[in-house]
Amino acid sequence: MTSAATAPAPVAPAARTTDALLYLDAVSVSFDGFKALNSLSLVLEPGEMRAIIGPNGAGKTTMMDVITGKTRPDTGTVLLDGVHDLTRLDEAAIAELGIGRKFQKPTVFEMVSVEENIVLALAGPRGVRASLFHRRTPQEARRIEEVLEIVRLGDRRDALAGALSHGQKQWLEIGMLLAQDPTLLLVDEPVAGMTDAETELTADLLRRINVDHTVVVVEHDMSFVRALGVKVSVLHEGSVLAEGSLDQVSAEKRVIEVYLGR
Numbered sequence: 001m002t003s004a005a006t007a008p009a010p011v012a013p014a015a016r017t018t019d020a021l022l023y024l025d026a027v028s029v030s031f032d033g034f035k036a037l038n039s040l041s042l043v044l045e046p047g048e049m050r051a052i053i054g055p056n057g058a059g060k061t062t063m064m065d066v067i068t069g070k071t072r073p074d075t076g077t078v079l080l081d082g083v084h085d086l087t088r089l090d091e092a093a094i095a096e097l098g099i100g101r102k103f104q105k106p107t108v109f110e111m112v113s114v115e116e117n118i119v120l121a122l123a124g125p126r127g128v129r130a131s132l133f134h135r136r137t138p139q140e141a142r143r144i145e146e147v148l149e150i151v152r153l154g155d156r157r158d159a160l161a162g163a164l165s166h167g168q169k170q171w172l173e174i175g176m177l178l179a180q181d182p183t184l185l186l187v188d189e190p191v192a193g194m195t196d197a198e199t200e201l202t203a204d205l206l207r208r209i210n211v212d213h214t215v216v217v218v219e220h221d222m223s224f225v226r227a228l229g230v231k232v233s234v235l236h237e238g239s240v241l242a243e244g245s246l247d248q249v250s251a252e253k254r255v256i257e258v259y260l261g262r
């Protein structure tokens, strides 16, 4: 029998330690001794949109992998909403908490319509047949309309996703992410391969999404980052080299040396 003196202390609910939506502190990741992240610290306020830039190999993808649970850091703190320790959760649990990620290459269901792609994303794990044939609730129907409108694909709703342009496929995939209404959207190089006009529209689209979502965008295209008009973090060799407006970081000597001036 356990005596009162040795009984385990009651577990207190996790105390909120920061007001940040996303809090990374001193995060390091090594691959065979090479530090892909080297004591990276980054704080994202609720409702913020942040652009992440930096040369190839700076650690941008690895940072996204750590946030989504794909890669476990060797050391460091990663908190969502000040209470959820993301280093202890797997990818499914992190997605469940409301972190959605869009990879660089669009992965839409090409053989079904644009609208059906949104329906499938909205349904989550309900299964393809069940989601395409079940009767939509008014709330679901409203959400589908809203998402189609935000990603500017209302007039292509009946087109097969496979028939869309590259840019439209990217927007559709962003729409599929939005359908699940994540708290935090991570978007990896959304405008790579887009025309200038599509790039401009994508900046508008992300600004619209940022009205009610927190967003992190990794991108190399500086005209796009300028159009976003948000705070920028420059990564280099696995840590943050500079932070501020694009004009501020662009004026920093080290940033010009390692990235912008090349």
Ligand SMILES: Nc1ncnc2c1ncn2[C@@H]1O[C@H](COP(=O)(O)OP(=O)(O)OP(=O)(O)O)[C@@H](O)[C@H]1O
Pocket (backbone or CB within 6 Å): 031, 032, 035, 036, 054, 055, 056, 057, 058, 059, 060, 061, 062, 063
């Ligand atoms: N699984 C892995 N095994 C070994 N090395 C890795 C692994 N993943 C990333 N790296 C290395 O870690 C470093 C950071 O890579 P990462 O992909 O995070 O950079 P990045 O900033 O996203 O680059 P890019 O702009 O080219 O996408 C690179 O040197 C890369 O080769």
